[in-house]
Amino acid sequence: MWATTFFTALATALSLLIVDLVVPGVNIANFPAAMIAALVIGLINGFVKPVLSTLSLPLNFLSFGAFSLVVNGLCFWLASVFVPGFSVRGLIAFLLGPVILTFANTFINKYFAERNIALNSGDVNNKGELPSS
Secondary structure (H helix, E strand, O other): OHHHHHHHHHHHHHHHHHHHHHOOOEEEOOHHHHHHHHHHHHHHHHHHHHHHHHHOHHHHHHOOOOHHHHHHHHHHHHHHHHOOOEEEOOHHHHHHHHHHHHHHHHHHHHHHHHHHHHHHHHHHHHOOOOOOO
């Protein structure tokens, strides 16, 4: 369980560094700030985002789901308020930052999952098996 949590936070931190490079207005001072921001984003997405999503359900319905970009941006910006060394400034950073974060995080998590499956399946298949002739 701890390994999964660590790799999820690591993937999010690496994704935040990619967002820092790609999206103007998103600034991350260093890797420790990215790790702390990843943990804060995880907490905000776990506790604050469900409440905001529920409260904004009528707006989300009227906008055919587009208002969820605003909710994601608000959660992304809220994390930057709590983490020193992480800032989100401007409308582009507010809206585009979470989108790029999601794509980068999905790619990195998939990479970690494939490596983990490859290592585990190699260990499981080779244990207790005799070479076939």
